[in-house]
Amino acid sequence: MPPETLTPERILEATEEVLRRFGPAKATVVDVARALGVSHGSVYRHFRTKTALREAVTARWLDRTSGELADIVEDEGPAEERLGRWLAALFESKRHKADDDPELFATYMTLIGESGGVVDRHVTDLESQLARIIEAGVAEGAFHASSPAVTAHAVFGATGRFHDPCYAAEWSRPEITADFEAVRDLVLRGLRG
Numbered sequence: 001m002p003p004e005t006l007t008p009e010r011i012l013e014a015t016e017e018v019l020r021r022f023g024p025a026k027a028t029v030v031d032v033a034r035a036l037g038v039s040h041g042s043v044y045r046h047f048r049t050k051t052a053l054r055e056a057v058t059a060r061w062l063d064r065t066s067g068e069l070a071d072i073v074e075d076e077g078p079a080e081e082r083l084g085r086w087l088a089a090l091f092e093s094k095r096h097k098a099d100d101d102p103e104l105f106a107t108y109m110t111l112i113g114e115s116g117g118v119v120d121r122h123v124t125d126l127e128s129q130l131a132r133i134i135e136a137g138v139a140e141g142a143f144h145a146s147s148p149a150v151t152a153h154a155v156f157g158a159t160g161r162f163h164d165p166c167y168a169a170e171w172s173r174p175e176i177t178a179d180f181e182a183v184r185d186l187v188l189r190g191l192r193g
Contacts, residue, residue: 006038008046008056015057020103024110029053055118058111062122065093066129073129079137080188086133087155087184090126091162098168109165127152137191144193155187 004010014035018027029050033040047053072086098105112119130152137143145151161167162180170176 006036006042006046010036011043011046011053012057012060015053016061016104019057019107019111020101023103024054024107051114054111055115058108058115059118059121061097061108062118065090065097066122066125068093069126069129073132078142079133079140080142080192083130083133083137083191084184084188086129087159087162087187088180090159091180094163094165094168095171098165098171105165105168109168112165123156127156130155134191143191145191151191155191158187159183 011032015027015032018031018035021027022031029043030040032053033043036043043053047056069086069089072082072089075082075085097108127149131148134143134145134151134155135148138145138148161170162176162183
């Protein structure tokens with residue numbers, strides 16, 4: 001059987017496994033190439049630098065969350081219900097990433113610190129999704145917001161405790177779900193204004 005074609009996606013999958021195994025301080029492009037059974041030059045043909053590879057794997061990790069949430073934005077139904085689901089899905093996605101694979105989560109927190117532009121694009125994407133739901137709510141007459149984009153930014157900031165990784169240590173507390181629901185309900189009531 002011929003070997004699999006080396007693709008950026010295969011490289012990113014291997015990079016994630018190498019990061020899980022060695023951590024961000026010790027993982028190298030040579031380790032990734034070894035895991036794929038190719039030369040490190042082959043990896044560099046797809047990702048010109050180690051930094052580019054690390055940014056791509058970080059973006060891929062963050063994009064998984066954005067993709068899940070985009071489905072909620074596109075769903076049919078009242079904006080208020082979609083916004084509540086979107087906020088809950090964001091919280092659950094981040095919480096599961098932290099709880100299910102704490103070593104990889106810690107690795108990504110290191111990478112995120114190195115990849116400010118990737119994080120900024122992720123936040124912009126999430127706020128854009130929020131703005132679309134809020135705009136739909138305004139069109140339905142369910143929400144009152146003079147600027148959906150400004151309101152989305154405020155909602156994202158107000159709910160930061162439930163999605164910003166700096167709060168990850170709090171996400172396993174027993175009362176966190178009740179705290180989230182209280183904040184979500186407060187945000188929804190405020191938008192009904």
